[in-house]
Amino acid sequence: xxxxxxxxxxxxxxxxxxxxxxxxxxxxxxxxxxxxxxxxxxxxxxxxxxxxxxxxxxxxxxxxxxxxxxxxxxxxxxxxxxxxxxxxxxxxxxxxxxxxxxxxxxxxxxxxxxxxxxxxxxxxxxxxxxxxxxxxxxxxxxxxxxxxxxxxxxxxxxxxxxxxxxxxxxxxxxxxxxxxxxxxxxxxxxxxxxxxxxxxxxxxxxxxxxxxxxxxxxxxxxxxxxxxxxxxxxxxxxxxxxxxxxxxxxxxxxxxxxxxxxxxxxxxxxxxxxxxxxxxxxxxxxxxxxxxxxxxxxxxxxxxxxxxxxxxxxxxxxxxxxxxxxxxxxxxxxxxxxxxxxxxxxxxxxxxxxxxxxxxxxxxxxxxxxxxxxxxxxxxxxxxxxxxxxxxxxxxxxxxxxxxxxxxxxxxxxxxxxxxxxxxxxxxxxxxxxxxxxxxxxxxxxxxxxxxxxxxxxxxxxxxxxxxxxxxxxxxxxxxxxxxxxxxxxxxxxxxxxxxxxxxxxxxxxxxxxxxxxxxxxxxxxx
Numbered sequence: 001x002x003x004x005x006x007x008x009x010x011x012x013x014x015x016x017x018x019x020x021x022x023x024x025x026x027x028x029x030x031x032x033x034x035x036x037x038x039x040x041x042x043x044x045x046x047x048x049x050x051x052x053x054x055x056x057x058x059x060x061x062x063x064x065x066x067x068x069x070x071x072x073x074x075x076x077x078x079x080x081x082x083x084x085x086x087x088x089x090x091x092x093x094x095x096x097x098x099x100x101x102x103x104x105x106x107x108x109x110x111x112x113x114x115x116x117x118x119x120x121x122x123x124x125x126x127x128x129x130x131x132x133x134x135x136x137x138x139x140x141x142x143x144x145x146x147x148x149x150x151x152x153x154x155x156x157x158x159x160x161x162x163x164x165x166x167x168x169x170x171x172x173x174x175x176x177x178x179x180x181x182x183x184x185x186x187x188x189x190x191x192x193x194x195x196x197x198x199x200x201x202x203x204x205x206x207x208x209x210x211x212x213x214x215x216x217x218x219x220x221x222x223x224x225x226x227x228x229x230x231x232x233x234x235x236x237x238x239x240x241x242x243x244x245x246x247x248x249x250x251x252x253x254x255x256x257x258x259x260x261x262x263x264x265x266x267x268x269x270x271x272x273x274x275x276x277x278x279x280x281x282x283x284x285x286x287x288x289x290x291x292x293x294x295x296x297x298x299x300x301x302x303x304x305x306x307x308x309x310x311x312x313x314x315x316x317x318x319x320x321x322x323x324x325x326x327x328x329x330x331x332x333x334x335x336x337x338x339x340x341x342x343x344x345x346x347x348x349x350x351x352x353x354x355x356x357x358x359x360x361x362x363x364x365x366x367x368x369x370x371x372x373x374x375x376x377x378x379x380x381x382x383x384x385x386x387x388x389x390x391x392x393x394x395x396x397x398x399x400x401x402x403x404x405x406x407x408x409x410x411x412x413x414x415x416x417x418x419x420x421x422x423x424x425x426x427x428x429x430x431x432x433x434x435x436x437x438x439x440x441x442x443x444x445x446x447x448x449x450x451x452x453x454x455x456x457x458x459x460x461x462x463x464x465x466x467x468x469x470x471x472x473x474x475x476x477x478x479x480x481x482x483x484x485x486x487x488x489x490x491x492x493x494x495x496x497x498x499x500x501x502x503x504x505x506x507x508x509x510x511x512x513x514x515x516x517x518x519x520x521x522x523x524x525x526x527x
Contacts, residue, residue, distance in 0.1 A: 046121030
């Protein structure tokens with residue numbers, strides 16, 4: 001299952017010959033960055049679906065009211081903010097002299113226009129600002145209706161924006177939702193679809209939708225300083241072989257987090273010396289999920305047995321070439337609310353003992369995962385082998401990604417593996433993933449795919465989310481983590497590293513644990 005280094009190095013020799021010709025023709029003021037997923041469009045404000053690739057482009061063109069710092073805390077980006085004594089009001093004071101790409105100065109009117117346009121479009125991001133509650137007019141109480149979380153939005157002067165929410169516990173959620181909302185100038189919502197205008201480091205030039213190529217240029221009036229890159233191309237390259245070829249020939253200069261390449265391929269590229277491969281700490285969480293409502297995973301000892309049976313360190317070191325870090329929580333280690341709870345080490349004897357205590361009789365366990373990713377396929381096979389060694393009868397079931405999602409939503413699974421991206425950086429995610437809910441017809445309400453229910457956890461997480469005392473919240477989240485780690489409705493595996501491949505003319509790459517593209521504005525390029 002290891003990558004064939006000999007074939008790869010033959011490919012390198014051929015590619016280097018091509019790159020000699022290509023580099024002569026390349027303009028030194030143009031840098032090309034590769035997306036490995038196709039994206040739906042440039043308008044990330046009103047789009048109807050979740051598009052992580054489009055959101056990466058968003059960070060180049062736009063800024064938001066809020067961003068995350070190195071501890072995954074919410075800090076102001078386009079302005080400073082203050083939470084009122086009533087714990088219902090968030091007031092933003094916008095920074096001075098921030099310009100949009102069309103020359104207009106940022107004012108509170110632009111912020112209000114942005115949110116009016118967001119709610120008018122009623123896309124996926126707008127939905128985050130609403131609660132779904134039972135419809136009281138429905139006699140059978142099967143229908144729900146949406147209720148706005150923001151009760152008022154005021155702009156008392158050109159530099160002040162005041163948001164008011166309906167409940168204190170919504171303040172932190174409001175700040176979280178602001179992170180992905182691009183602030184746009186008044187009257188430009190239709191233009192955003194074809195020629196986006198923001199306040200970001202790079203200004204839109206053109207978009208070739210057929211070839212998925214976006215051309216940008218440095219914004220001379222960018223409020224944090226002009227980027228070192230004069231011209232930036234964003235190119236979609238979803239094929240692993242094509243990506244390697246374009247990197248080696250110089251057609252692509254930077255490829256952040258190229259998940260279509262296996263860890264072996266990344267290691268081979270780095271060892272070749274032709275390109276740079278840099279590794280940075282990551283915050284996303286690879287995990288194994290269990291349906292706690294079905295046999296045998298309705299027995300906590302079976303879930304604990306699996307946690308002890310898997311040699312995660314070996315998978316990280318040998319299969320993943322060290323490109324990950326062992327995880328003991330869904331939260332990143334740098335999170336202000338991080339704690340470990342129960343630490344599961346590789347202990348096959350303990351796993352066998354727990355299975356005996358659980359009276360497991362060898363019934364078949366279907367282990368589902370999304371097909372198409374070589375690394376996931378390989379580590380799933382290793383996990384299957386480890387579980388069989390302790391007596392678990394596990395069968396692999398690779399499925400199309402959309403089929404897996406449908407199965408998870410409908411409770412049609414026993415065990416699965418996947419990754420959570422971004423959401424796990426906020427401790428509120430504990431509530432989203434594990435708070436008790438009803439599952440009519442075994443269908444999912446919210447993100448609690450595990451169908452997990454624990455009244456003690458519910459009480460603690462509800463208090464943690466509602467408290468405005470950060471120290472108290474930290475203590476409560478630690479208790480919540482202790483319960484979850486003991487009950488194991490989800491087993492954290494590892495945090496995949498953020499990997500970046502680049503040509504040697506590219507410098508000062510410092511990607512943050514979130515893996516977003518905000519680092520691009522600080523990248524340097526040499527002749």
